[in-house]
């Protein structure tokens with residue numbers, strides 16, 4: 450189902466353009482699909498070192514985001530997504546760069562299998578990237594929001610920071626919570642993608658790939 454969604458995303462990549470590429474197992478399927486059309490691409494901007502490595506191995510040029518004027522599309526997976534196309538991302542720890550590349554892209558195409566579609570976000574622990582010296586302070590502040598933050602021990606992000614995963618949240622107002630968490634000193638980014646959610650969801654299901662668009 451992940452592979453089928455990834456394959457369907459190729460239709461959203463304009464020919465002879467740059468493409469933003471996410472991280473994770475579904476994004477890896479998309480990278481493999483890009484390999485088949487690499488002669489039609491200018492190159493890619495990757496949201497993680499791991500994805501950059503995979504793209505380079507396939508001979509796809511990887512550019513720094515700062516050297517790119519515009520990005521027509523960004524394709525990435527999600528840990529959870531609603532029918533309004535708000536997401537939790539960051540299961541793989543790449544949330545900050547994913548958010549930055551997504552912010553530049555004109556269109557965000559989310560590729561996911563049907564298990565990722567939820568009515569309410571929050572069963573999947575919400576990742577928060579934190580400056581290391583702020584870890585305990587941020588954890589105390591997150592407790593006040595009603596969830597249980599847990600340090601993802603042993604994980605250092607591509608930006609040299611740590612991750613706190615917030616368990617047991619029922620996120621009824623994702624835009625508000627995204628904004629609130631961003632206000633805590635020491636937070637770099639959080640895994641709620643609600644202010645800038647996806648524009649299109651390609652959902653791999655047992656009955657084929659369903660397309661949902663943001664209204």
Ligand code: 5RP
Nearest residue numbers: 473474475526539540541543
């Ligand atoms: C990584 C992410 C991924 O998109 C998310 O974890 C989904 O992963 P997968 O495609 O392996 O299910 O946000 O930071």
